[in-house]
Structures are given as structure tokens and as C-alpha cells.
Amino acid sequence: MNNQKKQIKKVVLAYSGGLDTSVIIPWLKENYDNCEVIAVAADVGQGKELDGLKEKAIKTGASKLYIEDLKSEFVDDFVFPTLKAGAVYENKYLLGTSFARPVIAKRIVEIAKAEGADAIAHGCTGKGNDQVRFELTIKAFAPDMAIIAPWRTWELKSREDEIEYAAKHDIPIPVTKETNYSKDKNLWHLSHEGLDLEDPANEPQLDKILEMGVSPMKAPDKATYVTLGFEKGVPVSLDGVKMDGVTLIEKLNEIGGANGIGIVDLLENRLVGMKSRGVYETPGGAILYAAHEVLETLCLDKETFHYKQQVALKFADLVYNGQWYTPLREALSAFVDDTQKTVTGEVKLKLYKGNIITSSATSPYSLYSEEMATFGEDDVYDQMDSQGFINLFGLPIKVKAMLENKKK
Structure with a gap:
């Protein structure tokens, strides 16, 4: 046993x-x-998975x-904050x-410090993104703090090896070799990876894997x-009913799931x-993102809207790459928060067989002016003003064309 292993007497495990x-x-x-192993299970909305832990x-x-x-x-x-971005x-x-990883890891660190632990361990694989996020x-x-990542060092090379190890050690596990999808569930979403999904040529068996809702084909006709x-x-x-964020997402998950909303089949680039390749269920989240974007188009x-779209790309990369606790993410959030000062109002959406259709949007900070935009007669916009605007806006194109004509 090496010296580092001898020094580790107490480990806190993300469980x-x-x-x-x-x-x-x-x-x-x-x-x-x-060594002593202290397990920490974080409840981020995975429900029954915590039973009997x-x-x-x-x-x-x-x-x-x-x-x-x-x-x-x-x-x-x-x-x-990510939705706002x-x-x-x-x-x-x-x-x-x-x-979900940074909030879990932050609490695990707090417990490890309180317990006087020598190391923190996690079960993330050496091929995945979660090891970086944690x-x-x-x-x-x-x-x-010392970090132990067994997947990077142990003799077990596959989930099948783990299942055999569990059987030898009389460890109850929730999967078999036949139902061995890799899943991650929380309040916001449920992911499915592995088995037949590893081949992008295979169509996902939605009726077999979906847990948060139904496929669009089985959603109501109304x-x-x-x-x-x-x-x-x-x-x-x-x-019209005020509610906290957790309750709101739970209710939207039920409504969205029943209507086949938020099912994504994605071949993504890991960090x-x-x-x-994974199939993701995010019914409530898909509804919230759609509504928020509609309101932003109004407010x-x-x-600001176009520049914020560029910021959103970088923000997504930072979150995906586990860089939540970084100066850049904090700075981008400060920018986002400033843009949200007027993003207040109501959005009505129609959910139908996997589709999210905008019905209406209202806001006391709406920048839309029917008086300006109307195709009818108005007294607030002189259409002749556009002629001078076009002449100036198109001047570089005109000059270039004139120069090319001289060369002929």
C-alpha cells in the first residue's frame, strides 16, 4: 500500500x-x-431512487x-440562472x-470538512463529463482535498464487471445486464445512455425507456x-397561481410529460x-425555456437580445464543462441578471403532441408597438424616412459596385 493510501482513514463518497x-x-x-466510508446522497429531485438508501x-x-x-x-x-441565460x-x-453536479459537490465538500475527511470519492467514469464537474x-x-476516482484505477472495466462484483459481494443493485441503461435523474430531467442507444443507427425505443412522460405519438389528441x-x-x-420553483417544475413535468414534451435524442460532443449519444427527458424545462424566450422577444x-444569444452559447459551454464556480460564469450571470430587469409578464403556450406553440404574451415592459408596426394607416411613422436610411445603409454596397464597374 502506498503512503497516500495509508494516510486516508476517512472518505466521503458521493452516493x-x-x-x-x-x-x-x-x-x-x-x-x-x-477506511471509514461516509456516504452522502443529495436529493435534487430523483424521488423514489432515495428510498431505502x-x-x-x-x-x-x-x-x-x-x-x-x-x-x-x-x-x-x-x-x-441558466434558464435566464x-x-x-x-x-x-x-x-x-x-x-446538478456543482450543487451536489459543494455540499459534499462541506460535509467532508465537517467530518474531518481525508478524501472525497465519486463514481464518475474516466470517459465522462461528470468527473470534471465534480x-x-x-x-x-x-x-x-484528495480525490479518489475508482473508475480510473480499479480492475473493473465495464458495467458488466460491476454487476458481477456486486453479485460476489452480495450487494443489491437496481439493474441487470439486460436493463443496464445508464441513467441520471433529477427534478429537471432524466437521461438515458448505453445499450442500443450507443449505435446512432438505432431508433430510440421511446415506449420502453421513457419514465417522465409519453411519446408524442401517444399524447392526447387535444x-x-x-x-x-x-x-x-x-x-x-x-x-395564475403563485408557487415556488420546485413545485412549479414538478407540475410542469407532469403536464409536459403527458403531452410528449421535451424529448431529445442527441449525439453530443463530450468535454x-x-x-x-443520449436520450433526454426534460418536459417542464422545455416549457420554461420556450416561455422565457417568448417573453424576451417582447421585452x-x-x-441586447442578439448579444445575449451569443452569451448563452458561452454560458452553456461553461455549465457543461463544470466551470460553474469561475469568474467568467459569475460575470456572465451578472450581465444576464441586468438584462432580466424588464423580463416580467405572462406567456400562454399550447402543448400538443410534443409541440410547444405560442398562444399569447403580455408584459408591462413590452417594447412592441402596434401603432408602429401596423400595416394600416398611422401618424407615428413617416415611410419616406426609410429612403434616406436605405441610401446610407447601402452606401458600402453601392461604392463597391461603382468601383467594380470602373474596372470593366
Whole structure:
């Protein structure tokens, strides 16, 4: 045993009760001289997945289990700031797993410090993005903390190996070799990866894998209307009823899921350099993003709206790459917050078989002027003014054409 392993007597493990972390507890004790393992499960809205975790963690060798309710912090400090930014990774992904990692890792660091732990362990694979997201957050709050990532060092090379290891050690796990999709669930989304999805030529078996809703083909033949109220870019009400962010997202998940909303099949570029294919369910999130964008078209001027779209691309990259706790992300959020001062109002949407259709939008800060835009007669816009504007706007084109004509 090397010196570092000898020095590690207490480890705090990011624990979900899934395949990876179930196997990691006994593995840590075997490989780190029977060290104490403290499991931390973060409740970010994964629901029934937390049932029975304490008994399971203790049975597999943990000395204790913390279950931390982080749902409100997750929504208020991570989900809504990203929503306000309009950040979408590669045009489709609403960053469901990405921004859940920093809030989880931050709390794990707090517990590790309180417990006097020597190291923090996680079950992220060496091929994935989550290892970066967890570890960058740990470095931000505990730069000297040792990090143990078993997937980068252990003898188990696949999820099938893990299943066999679990069977040998009498560890109960929630998957079999036949149903071994890699999933991540929280309040915002549910992701599916692996098995037949690893081949982009295979159509996703939606009726087999969907859990948050139904496919558009099985959605009702009748449209559902929802009205969302926003204050400074933050959603605060549904159909006229004020509610907190967690409750609002839960209700929208139900409504959106029932209408086949928010299903994405994406072949994405991972941070570590490879492409991966996943199916994501984000019913409530898709509705919120659509409503927020509609309201911004009403309340933001052209230059701010267009520049903010550029900021959204960079913001999405930072979130995806685990760089939440960085000066740039904080600076971009400050810009976004300033743009949201007037993004207040209501948006009504029609949901129908996977489609989100704008019905209406109103705001006390609307920049739209029917008097200006009308095709009817008006007294506020002199159409002759456009002639001088076009002459000046088109002057570079005219000069270039004149120069080319001289050369002929």
C-alpha cells in the first residue's frame, strides 16, 4: 500500500445507490485499509431512487449516510440562472445533469470538512463529463482535498464487471445486464445512455425507456394550455397561481410529460473529446425555456437580445464543462441578471403532441408597438424616412459596385 493510501482513514463518497456507488463502498474498504466510508446522497429531485438508501449504504459498509435536500438550492441557484441565460448546449441539451453536479459537490465538500475527511470519492467514469464537474467544484472549495476516482484505477472495466462484483459481494443493485441503461435523474430531467442507444443507427425505443412522460405519438389528441408568469426572468406562477420553483417544475413535468414534451435524442460532443449519444427527458424545462424566450422577444431590445444569444452559447459551454464556480460564469450571470430587469409578464403556450406553440404574451415592459408596426394607416411613422436610411445603409454596397464597374 502506498503512503497516500495509508494516510486516508476517512472518505466521503458521493452516493446515489446506483450501480457504481454501490460497488465503490466495499471496494474502498478493501483497497484503503478498511477506511471509514461516509456516504452522502443529495436529493435534487430523483424521488423514489432515495428510498431505502440508508439501509443499503450501511449494509454495504458505510458508517453513516447523509441525505441532503438540495432541491430548492438546485432550482434557485443553478437551474433558474441558466434558464435566464437561455443556455442550451449544442442546440438541444438543457443541461440537466451538468448543473446538478456543482450543487451536489459543494455540499459534499462541506460535509467532508465537517467530518474531518481525508478524501472525497465519486463514481464518475474516466470517459465522462461528470468527473470534471465534480472535481472542479471540489477544487474550488477544497483545493487540497484528495480525490479518489475508482473508475480510473480499479480492475473493473465495464458495467458488466460491476454487476458481477456486486453479485460476489452480495450487494443489491437496481439493474441487470439486460436493463443496464445508464441513467441520471433529477427534478429537471432524466437521461438515458448505453445499450442500443450507443449505435446512432438505432431508433430510440421511446415506449420502453421513457419514465417522465409519453411519446408524442401517444399524447392526447387535444391541446393543453399553460400560462406562465415571470418576474425579472424567473418563473413565479402557473395558470395564475403563485408557487415556488420546485413545485412549479414538478407540475410542469407532469403536464409536459403527458403531452410528449421535451424529448431529445442527441449525439453530443463530450468535454473529454468523444461523442456520445443520449436520450433526454426534460418536459417542464422545455416549457420554461420556450416561455422565457417568448417573453424576451417582447421585452428586450434587438441589440441586447442578439448579444445575449451569443452569451448563452458561452454560458452553456461553461455549465457543461463544470466551470460553474469561475469568474467568467459569475460575470456572465451578472450581465444576464441586468438584462432580466424588464423580463416580467405572462406567456400562454399550447402543448400538443410534443409541440410547444405560442398562444399569447403580455408584459408591462413590452417594447412592441402596434401603432408602429401596423400595416394600416398611422401618424407615428413617416415611410419616406426609410429612403434616406436605405441610401446610407447601402452606401458600402453601392461604392463597391461603382468601383467594380470602373474596372470593366
